Amino acid sequence: MSFLSTHGITKSFGPVEVLHGIDFTAEAGSVVALLGENGAGKSTFVKILAGDHGADGGEVLIDGEHRRFGSVAEARSAGIRLISQEIADAGTLTVAENVVLGAWPRRMGVVSRRETRRRAAGLLDRLRADVPLNRPVSELRLGERQIVEIARALAGESRCLLFDEPTAALSDVEAGRLFELIADLRDSGVAIVYITHRLDEVFRIADRACVLRDGRISLDRPVAEVTTADLVQAMVGRTVVARRFAGSQDGPSTRESPVLTLRDASGDDFTDVSLSIAPGEVIGLYGKVGSGVSEVAETLFGMRRMARGELRLDGEALRLRTPADGIRAGVGFLPSDRQGQAVLPSRSVAENLAAPSWRRLAGRGGLMTRGREARAYRRWHEALSIRSRNTPDQSIGTLSGGNQQKVLLARWLECGSRVLVLSEPTRGVDVGARQEIYQAIRRLAADGTAVLVASSDYEDIIAVADQAAVMVRGRIVAVLGGTEITTDRLTESAGGALRVR
Numbered sequence: 158m159s160f161l162s163t164h165g166i167t168k169s170f171g172p173v174e175v176l177h178g179i180d181f182t183a184e185a186g187s188v189v190a191l192l193g194e195n196g197a198g199k200s201t202f203v204k205i206l207a208g209d210h211g212a213d214g215g216e217v218l219i220d221g222e223h224r225r226f227g228s229v230a231e232a233r234s235a236g237i238r239l240i241s242q243e244i245a246d247a248g249t250l251t252v253a254e255n256v257v258l259g260a261w262p263r264r265m266g267v268v269s270r271r272e273t274r275r276r277a278a279g280l281l282d283r284l285r286a287d288v289p290l291n292r293p294v295s296e297l298r299l300g301e302r303q304i305v306e307i308a309r310a311l312a313g314e315s316r317c318l319l320f321d322e323p324t325a326a327l328s329d330v331e332a333g334r335l336f337e338l339i340a341d342l343r344d345s346g347v348a349i350v351y352i353t354h355r356l357d358e359v360f361r362i363a364d365r366a367c368v369l370r371d372g373r374i375s376l377d378r379p380v381a382e383v384t385t386a387d388l389v390q391a392m393v394g395r396t397v398v399a400r401r402f403a404g405s406q407d408g409p410s411t412r413e414s415p416v417l418t419l420r421d422a423s424g425d426d427f428t429d430v431s432l433s434i435a436p437g438e439v440i441g442l443y444g445k446v447g448s449g450v451s452e453v454a455e456t457l458f459g460m461r462r463m464a465r466g467e468l469r470l471d472g473e474a475l476r477l478r479t480p481a482d483g484i485r486a487g488v489g490f491l492p493s494d495r496q497g498q499a500v501l502p503s504r505s506v507a508e509n510l511a512a513p514s515w516r517r518l519a520g521r522g523g524l525m526t527r528g529r530e531a532r533a534y535r536r537w538h539e540a541l542s543i544r545s546r547n548t549p550d551q552s553i554g555t556l557s558g559g560n561q562q563k564v565l566l567a568r569w570l571e572c573g574s575r576v577l578v579l580s581e582p583t584r585g586v587d588v589g590a591r592q593e594i595y596q597a598i599r600r601l602a603a604d605g606t607a608v609l610v611a612s613s614d615y616e617d618i619i620a621v622a623d624q625a626a627v628m629v630r631g632r633i634v635a636v637l638g639g640t641e642i643t644t645d646r647l648t649e650s651a652g653g654a655l656r657v658r
């Protein structure tokens with residue numbers, strides 16, 4: 158018998174019905190992958206299972222008995238836990254404190270620090286994670302914070318774990334350890350529901366694949382019986398062919414003089430990095446999580462200080478101390494940590510989109526009108542197929558994760574920056590939307606923008622880069638051009654062995 162099953166679950170937000178009657182099962186000792194386009198309803202569905210949202214209709218059965226969870230605590234007491242996309246840690250508390258958050262170990266009524274550390278170490282050990290127990294979580298990188306979240310969910314007896322895109326920010330090694338943990342949990346009888354946009358993960362860890370399309374189940378089959386093409390077809394209703402959008406296979410034939418030049422730069426986690434970007438060019442900076450790629454990107458926007466080296470814009474030396482310096486210099490930046498560093502959570506979609514273009518949109522009178530913001534919103538809503546209620550006033554927090562990412566990208570597309578630095582531009586984005594984002598990046602380059610795509614996803618680099626630099630442990634180890642930019646060359650170089658040029 159299945160541990161958990163649902164029949165006819167429906168859910169609306171205001172007038173919009175998001176789930177149209179979901180029949181679903183999760184078996185004990187089995188992993189089911191839950192897939193679907195951005196906005197299909199995956200997070201909403203698992204939040205209902207975890208007691209975070211109430212369903213409007215339908216029923217949830219646990220061990221064959223009807224249950225209705227009024228809160229997260231109630232779902233937890235039934236052994237169901239959600240590891241959400243949104244990290245909910247307490248930045249100033251330490252790693253150990255965050256792992257035991259909400260379940261403080263006490264001795265004679267007083268929180269025991271020793272016991273806190275001991276328990277946290279035990280839980281992190283299950284993930285073979287190497288995160289310092291005493292460090293405040295605000296100092297960790299996003300992937301490490303994700304690991305702390307997972308460790309917290311392992312406290313207590315779980316019968317069903319719901320993972321919502323857990324590997325989006327993890328390194329390959331960290332993801333590998335998580336997969337081992339998931340296999341162990343499965344073997345010990347836990348039911349696992351696993352949401353991902355990375356289809357290779359489905360074949361690696363899941364027993365069953367379940368696809369949500371527009372709030373309905375469009376496929377539910379054993380993984381052994383499906384192909385990647387079946388999953389994509391069920392998700393987007395068509396086949397999606399990964400292709401290269403780069404200007405020409407051999408890169409641009411004539412190169413204008415660079416608008417941005419970085420020479421022998423060293424800073425947080427990178428050393429002696431040199432690169433240049435000309436107008437109309439897309440440079441890919443590729444490396445695994447932790448290779449220094451995102452640190453270089455952040456430095457180009459003024460989010461990190463450069464310790465040594467030289468940054469020039471239009472030939473003029475530049476010192477960026479803060480992101481405000483970056484914006485003033487005409488650099489646009491999409492950070493990899495969407496929630497922490499980019500989303501203005503209490504603002505509308507239109508306000509989020511227009512934020513850095515405010516001055517330009519407001520015009521000479523300095524008066525920003527909702528109409529101007531709304532027009533900016535409409536321009537990108539269609540071009541990037543942003544899935545929202547089609548009103549610029551919708552709060553950004555009510556968009557699905559992948560659609561928030563598209564709004565943030567549109568922010569910089571609208572801004573018309575001369576230099577655009579995009580860190581992990583397709584993180585959390587579905588297979589179809591990826592292609593739209595790649596097209597948008599190339600369109601931007603065609604209009605003369607100089608673009609740097611910093612990514613740990615080689616598909617991003619292959620799809621859009623005219624030239625690619627590969628980083629390993631903070632240094633550029635290979636530079637590839639045009640037709641040299643292939644999966645094999647990129648992954649081989651990022652492994653650290655090969656040195657080209």
Ligand SMILES: Nc1ncnc2c1ncn2[C@@H]1O[C@H](COP(=O)(O)OP(=O)(O)OP(=O)(O)O)[C@@H](O)[C@H]1O
Pocket residue numbers: 170175193194195196197198199200201202544545546554555556557558559560585
């Ligand atoms: N609190 C809310 N208020 C209004 N609409 C919401 C709310 N939460 C989600 N939605 C809407 O419900 C739909 C489904 O969102 P959901 O987050 O479940 O999608 P998802 O499949 O998890 O997408 P992604 O892959 O991008 O994370 C979206 O259109 C979203 O805008």
